[in-house]
Amino acid sequence: MLTAHVVFATITGNNQDVADIVTEGLEAQGCQVQETEISQTDATEFKTADICVVCAYTYDGGALPEEGLDFFEDLPQVDLSHQVFGVAGSGDTFYGDDFNVAVDRFAAAFKQSGARQGAPSVKIDLEPGQADIDRLDAFAAQLVATAQHPD
Numbered sequence: 001m002l003t004a005h006v007v008f009a010t011i012t013g014n015n016q017d018v019a020d021i022v023t024e025g026l027e028a029q030g031c032q033v034q035e036t037e038i039s040q041t042d043a044t045e046f047k048t049a050d051i052c053v054v055c056a057y058t059y060d061g062g063a064l065p066e067e068g069l070d071f072f073e074d075l076p077q078v079d080l081s082h083q084v085f086g087v088a089g090s091g092d093t094f095y096g097d098d099f100n101v102a103v104d105r106f107a108a109a110f111k112q113s114g115a116r117q118g119a120p121s122v123k124i125d126l127e128p129g130q131a132d133i134d135r136l137d138a139f140a141a142q143l144v145a146t147a148q149h150p151d
């Protein structure tokens with residue numbers, strides 16, 4: 001059975017909702033999933049999962065979640081060359097070019113760790129609606145499909 005670890009960063013709950021939807025989507029695909037909050041998680045914990053997911057908000061002018069900075073800085077140093085990764089996030093299109101910048105920065109950090117991208121990143125505007133739930137379910141399914149196939 002494939003295992004997955006979904007890590008989220010949230011202030012007002014949208015990214016926990018995103019993480020919950022991804023977790024349910026992965027479970028529906030038969031994965032055993034652990035979901036944790038970023039400040040309570042060490043990046044090395046990803047080594048024990050097959051599929052690693054980050055769901056994070058973006059703050060002030062494209063900033064990363066402050067409580068996730070240690071995790072973010074550690075992530076590239078962890079050898080995740082046997083893992084598949086995916087990143088999703090809720091931001092706000094009001095912020096224009098800074099929309100969901102944290103999603104791209106986490107994807108870049110995962111690439112430095114040697115992990116294989118299992119599905120394109122998903123960027124959501126504020127609370128996830130039904131169309132977003134459908135996108136996140138497809139994201140979860142694609143992560144599992146990638147993890148089931150060798151490089």
Ligand SMILES: Cc1cc2nc3c(=O)[nH]c(=O)nc-3n(C[C@H](O)[C@H](O)[C@H](O)COP(=O)(O)O)c2cc1C
Pocket residue numbers: 009010011012013014015016057058059060061062063090091092093095098099100101125126127
């Ligand atoms: C002060 C402030 C700055 C923000 N800056 C950005 C930003 O640069 N880019 C972005 O996409 N969203 C930005 N947002 C929007 C949040 O990322 C968005 O509301 C998100 O859904 C919050 O996620 P959460 O409910 O998980 O905390 C900002 C929100 C606030 C309050």
